[in-house]
Amino acid sequence: MHKRFRAFLYTTAASAIACSSAHAQTADNDAAPAGAAAVAVEDIIVTARRGNELLQDVPASITVFTEKALQQSGVTDTQELANLTAGVTIVTSTAEAGDTQVNIRGLNGARDAENNVALVVDGILKTNTAQLNQIQGRLVQAEVLKGPQGAYYGRNAAAGAIVLTTKKPGNALEVWGEGGIGENSLFYGRGSLSGPVTDTLGFVLFGDYKKTDGSYRNTGPDAHSAGATVDRFMGYNIGGRLYAESGPLTLDAKARYGKIDAAGLSFDVAFQLPGFAAALGNPLFNEDVNRRNFSFIGNIRPDNNQKTVEASLRAVYDFGGTTLTGWILYSDVDQDLLADSTSASLNRFASQPSCRATTAALFNAGFVLPSPQFLGPTPEASLFGPFGPTTCDGIQYQVREQKDISAELRLASSGDARFDWSLGAYYLHIDRHTGVAINDDQGAPAQLRLYTPAGSPNPTSLLFDDQFTTNVYAGFGSADYEVSDTLDISAALRFDREERRVDNLVPDVLDPATGQPINPGFALGPIASKKRVYEQLQPKISVAWTPSRQFTLFGNWGIGFKAGGFNQQGSNAVINANFNTPLGSNLKIEDEYRKERSSAFEAGFKLSALDSRFSLEGSAYYTRVTDMQFFEFFTGGFGLLRVVSNIDRVDLKGFEASANFRLVDGWTMFASGNVTDSKIKANATRPDTVGNKSPYTADYTLNLGTQMVAPLRDDLDIVFRADYRITGPTWFSTVQDQDRRTIFDLVFPGLGTANYKLTRRDAFGILNLRAGVQGKGWSLTVFADNALNRENIAEVIPAPEFGGSFVAPGALRTVGVQVGIDF
Structure with a gap:
């Protein structure tokens, strides 16, 4: 961005802040901080438990974002919701666009497994992890419900639920839109058109577009991959909705199409080899991930493409006293990823002509690898890390395609009696490839195919390729009894049965580079198809005592469940051949992983005071997780391997609180925080990790913020909002302050033992600012995301037997300006 434009943005922001402060005392009550609303807390209606309830009455911890709060905080997707919610963290798009892991109170959604958070959009449950951070339309309310919700939403709601409500058509034509530009060539726009077709039928059209070059650049010598190729992003969605109400019948039909063209695998490597550091006098062989000076030099331009097609129909019929709700959803999400690979470190392709030629050419050109790597005239005389500038890493190509169809029927009472009930059934079919x-990278353009035979420009050296088929059947019910005007007891129960099958698609051929099968599982014989069934009963019991409209005490207990599943077939053979046999690692990684079960208790309170100007909530919780699913990454001379393992038992306990205070009309301050104490109690996969913290779980989160709306005149306001999020120290692996013998010890005996105490992400804070003016039907806003330009880590993936970690940086500061219309 031009320096004069940046200066203009900063000046505008500073002026708006000053004006907001000057006029705060006379502002009206038009603002709603995230997690609160412009109306009194006790008047907010939520649907997270599948029925309309007052927020104050829900016997659970729930954070609500009203339409006003969503607009004024700039929230459009799950990532932005998570960053404003205590006890919730998220990792998304570090590997690829559809790769999202949400952690709520220590329960994390393991990469390559199922969601641990139910995503519900306009009453319809979406189960594909790739959809979790997609823009779903123009949001008018968002709810984040914490704790196991399996009794309501099934196998993918162990940690909680995210419930989104999008724009419905009104009785008049409405046009809404906002667009902006910013640093790093940021450009975005989103808008909707809605209105009536007839007296009983309305429509909504929605679209969004975003493009950015990202915060980081590839500085390697390859012209094709250099430049803004590290974290670039381009994506768009278009969608439509028809909504009809005719007497007792309501019909809601929706369709959406989306595409993403982005970078992927925005990781750098940090070594954790203290023996090498001491012997060679180079501390970068044992590097703190928080001090990493990121260097992206790969010779392959990463390319991540995603296409989404979905359509749904929801029908509600009111019988007068009971309501029948049914819906059906079709979803098709296809994505692939082309990127540099990790095979240079152990010389998998060292004998290949292209590897030797590019190594010699870069050496003769005087190119210098980032320390502690070094470049010699041959691969054998070099020390390579992954994602390097030569062709010695090979090419990584991934495909993740999922089609699913789901349907549900639910019969429920009207909700206005002392006793309410519901009964229902659910079905889901998934085809996942x-x-x-x-x-082998031979210097030619990559072919976007999983298998390329010997003699092709980039023949396949290692391949995992599987077809997964899943059928889910569930029955559920709930009952809620108002014992008295102040005491309410509710219970819900759901049974899930999940039938899974995996079929290997890899041909039984040899790797031209090594002479071994391209899937190591073939070394033990044919890879047979497998079937498994996973079942779980998921109860939920809740109690709420409301002695007054302003105060509620509540408690709840529930069971959470995530089905087990299959790793890519041949994973066990890779682990045994490359780690267990040569290193004595004794890793228990199988081609199948077990189901996860959690038992969670929670008790808390909700208080509204000072004529609803002040609200305070607090809760304490304890969760015991059995067979927690956890993603592990392995790399070496064989290439790379992604698997899901199980941690036998993890205990999670903590507390959280939130407060909102409207000091005067138009000026609100808000704060929320969470502290989680996590501990691994048993782990047969890696027994020496017992006593460590649960991976991907921050020790604490703290959100602080303020918002002001100050009138300049009758039809013009100045708006200012600040959000500061502190995320506490976080481990990303079960292996923490432990030693591990690595593959380097086979080549350099005595030096190849790694220690991972420097892989913990330190606490960090991110400040987001928004300031501007708004009139009747329009707004102008200057924003600064990560305003202090705080360097931070998005994710760390230790590869314990490799001797290093793959580290993805978080986004740096982006300053921009946004224009909005609404009429």
């Missing part, structure tokens, strides 16, 4: 290939 997942493949990961490592292909």
Whole structure:
């Protein structure tokens, strides 16, 4: 961005802040901080438990974002919701666009497994993890419900639920839109058109577009991959909705199409080899991930493409006293990823002509690798990390395609009696194709195929390719009894049965580079298809005592469940051949992982005071997780491997609180925080990790913020909002302050033992600012995301037997300006 434009943005922001402060005392009550609303807390209606309830009455911890709060905080997707919610953290798009892991109170959604958070959009449950951070339309309310919700939403709601409500058509034509520009060539726009077609039928059209070059650049010598190729992003969605109400019948039909063209695998490597650091006098062989000076030099331009097609129909019929609700959803999400690979470190392709030629050419040109790597005239005389500038890493190509169709029927009472009930049934069918290939990089353009035969420009060296088929059947019910005007007891129960099958698609051929099968599982014989069934009963019991409209005490207990599943077939053979046999690692990684079960208790309170100007909530919780699913990453001379393992038992306990205070009309301050104490109690996969913290779980989160709306005149306001989020120290692996013998110890005996105490992400804070003016039907806003330009870590993936970690940086500061219309 031009320096004069940046200066203009900063000046505008500073002026708006000053004006907001000057006029705060006379502002009206038009603002709603995230987690609160412009109306009194006790008047907010939520649907997270599948029925309309007052927020104050819900016997659970729930954060609500009203339409006003969503607009004034700039929230459009799950990532932005998570960053404003205590006890919730998120990792998304570090590997690829559809790769999202949400952690709520220590329960994390393991990469390559199922969601641990139910995503519900306009009453319809979406189960594909790739949809979790997609823009779903123009949001008018968002709810984040914490704790196991399996009794209401099934196998993918162990940690909670995210319930989104989008724009419905009104009785008049409405046009809404906002667009902006910013640093790093940021450009975005989103808008909707809605209105009536007839007296009983209305429509909504929605679209969004975003493009950015990202915060980081590839500085390697390859012209094709250099430049803004590290975290670039381009994506758009278009969608439509028809909504009809005719007497007792309501019909809601929706369709959406989306595409993403982005970078992927925005990781750098940090080594954790203290023996090498001491022997060679180079501390970068044992590097703190928080001090990493990121260097992206890969010779392959990463390319991540995603296409989404979905359509749904929801019908509600009111019988007068009971309501029948049914819906059906079709979803098709296809994505692939082309990127540099990790095979250079152990010389998998060292004998290949292209690897030797590019190494010699870069050496002769005087190119210098980032320390502690070094470049010699041959691969054998070099020390390579992954994602390097030579062709010695190979090419990584991944495919993740999922089609699913789901349907539900639910019969419920009207909700206005002392006793309310519901009964229902659910079905889901999933066809999922997942493949990961490592292909020889011979310098020619990559072929976007999982298997390329010997003699092709980039023949396949390692391949995992499987077809997964899943059928889910569930029955559920709930009952709520108002014992008295102040005491309410509710119970819900759901049974899920999940039938899974995996079929190997890899041909039984040899790797031209090594002479071994391209899937190591073939070394033990044919790879047979497998079937498994996973079942779980998921109860939920809640109690609420409301002695007054302003105060509620509540408690609840529930069971959470995530089905087990299959790793890519041949995973166990890779682990045994490359780690267990040569290193004595004794890793218990199988081609199948077990189901996860959690038992969670919560008790808390909700208070509204000072004529609803002040609200305070607090809760304490304890969760015991059995067979927690956890993502592990392995790399070496064989290439790379992604698997899901199980941690036998993890205990999670903590507390959280939130407060909102409207000091005067138009000026609100808000704060929320969470502290989680996590501990691994048993772990047969890696027994020496017992006593460590649960991976991907921040020790604490703290959100602080303020919002002001100050009138300049009758039809013009100045708006200012600040959000500061502190995320506490976080481990990303079960292996923490432990030693591990690595593959380097086979080559350099005595030096190849790694220690991972420097892989914990330190606490960090991110400040987001928004300031501007708004009139009747329009607004102008200057924003600064990560306003202090705080360097931060998005994710750390230790590869314990490799001797290093893959580290993804978080986004740096983006300053921009946004224009909005609404009429």
